[in-house]
Amino acid sequence: MMLRSSFSSRPKFRHFQLLSSALLQRLNFSLHFHHYSPSAPLQKHSSNNYPNLLHHKDWLSQPEVIRIFQSLKDPNYALPLFNQLTKRKDYKPSESLYTTLINKLALAKNFDDIETLMQKIKLERKCRLSDSFFRNVIKIYGHSAGRINKSIETLFDMPNYKCWPRIETFNFVLNLLVSTKQFEVVHEVYGRVSELGLEIDTCCLNILIKGLCECGQIEAAYKVLDEFPKQKCSPNVRTFSTIMHGLCENNRVDEAFALLERMEMEEGLEVDAIVFNTLISGLRKRGRAEEGIELFDKVMLKGCAPNPGTYQEVLYCLIDVKRFDEAKCFMGRMIDKGINPSFESYKLVIQGFCAENLVEDLEWALRQMVRHGFVPKMGMWKQIIHCILPSYEGKIFPFQEYVGN
Template sequence: MATKQFLVMQLLKEDLYENPALVAAGACKFILGFLLAAIRPIPIPSKFRSSTSQFPPKLKLLFKTMIPKSVPRTPFHRKTPNRPLPPPFPPPPPPDPKDSAILIRFRHKDWLTPKEATALANSLTNPSSAVTLLSLYSSRKDYLPTETFSISIITNFSRANLPHALQGFIETLDLSEFSDDFFFALIKHYAHCFNRIDKAVNTLFAMPTKFKCLPSTRTFNFVLNVLVSSRFYEVAHEVYAAAPRLGVEVDACCLNILIKGLCGCGKLEDAFKVFDEFPQLGCEPNVRTFATLMHGLCEKGDVDGAFGLLERMENFGVGADVVVFNVLISGLRKQGRVDEAKKVLERLMMEKGCDPNGGSYQEVAYGLLDNERFEEAKEIMERMVLMGFGPSFMSYKVLVKGMCEKGVVVEVDWAVRQMMKQRFVPKMGMWKQIVRCVVSQDSRSSTCAYLDSVLEG
């Protein structure tokens, strides 16, 4: 013991502060001396003794961590670069004053009616504040989670992207007392906000058995449409087949969704079989029914069959709208029958009393540009601009490229100026084509005049 104390005193007397390495070693020896003095009265079992060390393994590990080591090298034997420290996390934003005032209402002892609680929940500015609101409200004696209040809470949880909070809240409710409006909202949030289509389908099937609530046709059709839009065609067929078990009466909207799914997976024959079942189920096809079938036929390349459905529409007394004609124009354009598409746009739609929209003109313009009929495409695009429809950036890009290849500077100038009016900015590749077209002209004076006008404009 005296020897160790003598060594410690010698270390303290030495002038070690000038050498950092010696300072570190001296500190380790200093601490080591006290540890030795502390453990000397404790007998060391023989199983811990060895020829190389007289200390237990835990103390050996402690000593190793105390001894300073050099910086470990990388596998490539190079020093690691000095990387800047990551920025600190930003402080949490202060609570919204409106939400603070709302939450204070739930801390008061005044009685809150369910209508007042629902109004306060609907007026939250930050949807994540619904967690605090629900915690405060559930601890009160007047807590009564009505259907409208519950819809407000799950809406806020969905907006704040809090699926676990929503699921925990659902488990505390007695859903057997709620109507179809609540389940429709819940299924809608499951499918759209959280992308949990499986939960939406399970909730639909659990409504009549577990929650004692028959789903409405609106809720049933919503789930069916989500499945078809997500291309889960087999599950959609199972849901459709379960309509009688769920107590749902199939309507024309349900059949249209089923036809959309069958056309999407290429089963046109089955789609027409469903179409033939409309009279048997007491439903009448509408314009959406025919538009979906026409789109399926056009995707298969049977445009003539799609025009045949146009005649059947008249027999059913269903008038064609702009969506139907756009489907036909698009089908003709994909087959390269641009002249027929122009006739549909300029004659047939007018005869049927249907006004074309921007999509109608755009499809014809695309067809003309695909066939390098740039002058006619320019006329269609001019008509679009006069009618208040803006041509797409791609149509301007193809038109400028075609006009530059032909060397028509005036037409290029018109296309560029129209692009700027539509707030489209030509990219570098387009500018290269324009400059190459302008410079390649024979007339130097006209070229300079054009460049001056572009720079001034």
């Protein structure tokens, strides 16, 4: 009883409860019964729709203000309500408040208002902002809004907010450009790194290599690899695996193995599952599936732990060389390890069992397929039935309408 009395007697807490509750009720009422434009001044609506709460003389703390904005049901009201807040004498901006507003506006896909707010923040300069704040804004522009140019502008505009970016934020923008295949812009941004007072790191050079490999410029990627010691950086496994993938995609698998030797002998780096997956896949795609299977045996001897991707690539190799009995055993091995073969794997192995008339193996594969949530298509059912009943010549069975097309 004493606790309840002392808690409820705090006038400031009671005021905030009434303030936030009344504000949200009025905002909701305005949404449903009035034609309110968020860009219009709030004063016009304060007599009927909006209580004049933000003109109240009692001071509001930062947590109270942030809770009001977090509780807004319609994010479009965030900016006009913020403009009302800035007129209060106790207005004290913070990074948390700005982040809450920006995330609310992003939720409403109101990216123009985010730009307006960012300009207002630049003019105010009333609080220091962190690199994480700007990275969030850059991410919203790049991923949610698709405004890549605004991401770049925000990065290079950070010093005007009295905040210098970290190399991680710079790399985030570079990777954003590579993922959106804006390869020419990547080099323009990279060339301006000195404007931000940043030093290049391994991750930055890896992103450049990734971009060059994706557009087929393997020789240029090799030149970037040679730049590592000049930039006082050391290449890592990701550096080499990226170039290996580019070589395999351009039918230069033997060069990828030469690079593997360089990575192990000259750089002293240990090979991981991603590297082996890349090489096994490269061999298989070039009709060298037997070599891919042999490479997997070497992986196991080296003590390198394969991942689900490794097992899947080896399974494809076994299917490609029509070693279906071994493929069945390998699938059982995968299942025992909690790795589910892909739908394509089941489809191909079932086709192989049908071609060799292995009815028992076919039944096993079909049961495993259904158990893992895959549904055979009509073409697969026809193959299966033709294998079990050779006299079947395309007749319509009663269950056909239930098995899909």
